[in-house]
Amino acid sequence: MPIRTRAAIIRQSPGEYETVELELDDPRQNEVTVKLTASGLCHSDDHLQTGDMVLGHYPMCGGHEGAGVVTAVGPHTPGYEVGDHVVFSFLPACGKCAACSRGQFNLCDTGANTLVGSRADDVSSFRMHLDGEDVGQMAGISTFAEYTTAHVDSVVRIPKDIPLKEAALVGCGVPTGWGSATNMAGIEPGHTVIVMGVGGIGINAVQGARHAGATTVIAVDPVPFKREKAQEFGATHSFADIAEATTFAQSITEGQGADSAIVTVGVTTGEHVGQAVAAIRKGGTVVLTGVGKMAEVGIPVSPFEMVMMQKRIQGAIYGGNSPHDVIPRLLRMYQAGQLKLEELITKEYTLDEVAQGYRDMHAGTNIRGIVVYE
Template sequence: MQTRGAIIRQAPGKYEVVDLELDRPRQNELLVKMVASGLCHSDDHLATGDLPVGSYPFCGGHEGAGVVVEVGPHTLDWAEGDHVVFSFLAGCGRCRWCATGMQNLCDRGASVLVGSRPDDPSSYRMSLDGQAVAQNSGISTFSEHTTVHVSSAVKVDKDLPLDKLCLLGCGVGTGWGAAVNSAEVYPGHTVVVMGVGGIGMNAVQGAAHAGAAHVIAVDPVAFKRETALALGATHAVATMEEGTEIARSFTNGQGADSAIVTTGVVTGEQVAQAFAAIRKAGTCVVTGLGNAMQMGLPINLVELVLYQKRIQGSLFGASSPSSGIPWMIDLYTSGKLKLDELVTTTYSLDQVAQGFEDMHSGKNIRGVILFD
């Protein structure tokens, strides 16, 4: 069938909307009509070249939700009309990582930027003028229709708003889990969140849910600081210097229990600032992305060893999508997790480039593409 999707042809490059050929689903696959897709900074990293991909053209989008319109043959437990939230991390359920409760590290993650089927690196489902088109994370949510493997899909109740649930596929789980799982925030803790956009705002929510006494949001954009205060932050400042001083004022000069780095383009200097802001035996969590080719962190190695500090990477908030997404849905339906408040602006598919421009200018917590 034909569909329309936003692709990049090279990096650096910009997303353009083109007519694509889309294969119908095979066994253990679903054809999904998209309802909504979040505009995540990770897709911009692909366009800038910060994150190199396996091949071009490359159809973007990895945070989305939609309705199943066709189920592949001999595919169990799915039916036409099912509502689905995508996980950008497929879970095979059998590898070492899935078997030990770390589905976010599933071996199928190796194909996220390759763009082929997770179980066959030579097999694609999209094409343009006879040329294979890679799908971001095997799902490509910047497309009116998409064909996905069931290991990337989480079924949800039909009475829930997909235009809000789409955020659970990446941004919300990544930020929330960075605080709750990776930083291991406990009641009474002091937490600094560096960057409160689409990821950091949910780290603020997660830290507040975990019982942190002080949640210090750091962002140069005033309206993001104001939003953070409405979503659980106790303080909001423009610089890490201010945030670090506030954390020390609550901890007898020792520093925050944890600092979570969720800036749009992470640099080694930012990680070093977060590292300097934490106490002895504190945790610096890094979940934002930067240039994949940059190496090295300008941190004090003596401080790392003698203060027993920890630098912790965090992928999808160190949680398993198949269990984490339903958990966050329960938090949302009970009123504890805010999703509606995260959506600043909605766009059509043809406005995808404008959405990323608005993200760069600091206008959005999260921009969302709505499909007809």
């Protein structure tokens, strides 16, 4: 029988999250229903409010970073049972498509309907409804809800002794930032790395850069609070703007510049990318992780400089990670004291306070706000 669940939805973009009661379908084959424990307030869901991201379906229930407990399992769905603890991955991994066959599980074809909110295999099939109207699920999961139904390709089972509140963070922000440094930036021991923007993603790029062996990790953010937090997570130096960071990086590398720059600005523009390219040495890498406006194009970079100095701009989604590999691995590191998770959480909110959480994010008072469910 379908159940009722409170959830935060957005009816239009630009718009603002509001709490409503939805009807949630029972899980079908290869699906589970999960009672949420916590959901991170990732900047990507704020892009829905501002209109930077244009959705393929409205209304949409937000949230794509969360963890909880399985309450129902669809028929003929082996490997899961009621009571399992799970973390959601906003990127599904089918293991069968062309991308997955190459080992690029973060580029799985089933992620095509992420901004439509339907089932991956049927653009007309939805699991949430409001007064008879279909409601999309952000990334096919929607963690801004007390209960949600999702495909098992987007669910990773975890040990029950791991706190779910902290585990929620490894669904998006932690692996995205961490992998941007450890997988995509080519960091080696002794490197100098710049991280532009140290919010919920960038702070984990700082963690990842130090773990990869960088000797100098330079955090760039205009907000003093974030610069202070970055140093707690491994930054060796911090600056308010990229020009200062670039000058410093050049001063300690005989004028060469940083080995890599990771761009994790909340609303990334071409100008940010151009600044990052100017900050790296010959043969260096810029990792572009922060999301900008979908309609914006153009990067002010000289093709001559790119060719003659052999610089590289590398896009990165989910830090280049495989969800079903990186989530358990990061949680093992957390248990071993090698990864900070609870320290990321700045403030807890109720479901009714999602919009306020994003206002706080814009005010620069949060590294990561989270919604905690009773």
